[in-house]
Amino acid sequence: MRRIAIAAAATVSVVVLLFSYRTSTDQTPVAATGRPAGGAQPSRTTSPPPAANPSATTGTTGDGTFTGDAADTRYGPVQVRITVAGGRITAADAIDYPQESGRDVRINTEAVPELNQETLQAQSAQIDTVSGATYTSEGYQQSLQSAIDQAHR
Template identity: 40%
Template sequence: MKRLILSVTGTIAGVIALLSFKTQAHPLANAAPLPSAALGEQSTAPATTTPTTQTPTTAPTSSAAPTTRTYLGSSITTRYGVIQVKITVRDKKITDVSFAQLTAFDGRSEQINSHAAPQLLQETLSAQSAKIDTVSGASYTSDGYRQSLQSALDRAGI
């Protein structure tokens, strides 16, 4: 009889433990706008009219106006979220950099991303390359950002 009571109690405790187990939630969309950084003037053309993967075939001549193009980096899934970078290039210079995606799989990652994102964007504009420092405490975000940024720079031919 004692074995039966212990078996039933153990089974009930196991079922309760399984039902109370919480997995990490994956947000479908960010509620807050994604961070962006720009140098000088901001392009007034909407991003949807600018090709994201087209590479200019000829350099603009001195009589033509400089071409501004937007390039989308690869979407990088890290251990704590998804990162995708978008850059705007004018005359082989990065004039704007922003996040097309910056999701976090938990609240702590959101907090880390909100701290790291502006620093990464500003460093990109200063360095004009993907050779930027890792933000302290945000190594996964920094690594994913650099990978996505490099793929956008590769598409831009920079």
């Protein structure tokens, strides 16, 4: 009888510990689609403030069109092309990004235009990440920084 009581107490303790274990510190519930729960549209999350990096801005760039190196992501490469005029980014376009599955198309149809617009506003690679499109956003930032670096040469 004593062994049964000890086994039951141990089982209850283990179950309580399992249910109280938190796997993430992020408090935002995420649905299976990678978007916030409730079917919300992807939204921007705040990135850290821009670092004091001279290559992060376009203040002393040459004019022209510059294509960044393709950045490999978990779902495929992302590549960005920028147009610089008067030392400012006047156009930013993702020319390659994941489109293999319906999910890729659904996510990137919304995320890529937002990233392009964010680039024009920020005038640097220090842009906000689009929620629900983290891999694409990170690849976009890497390729964008590569294009900016080319403009600085």
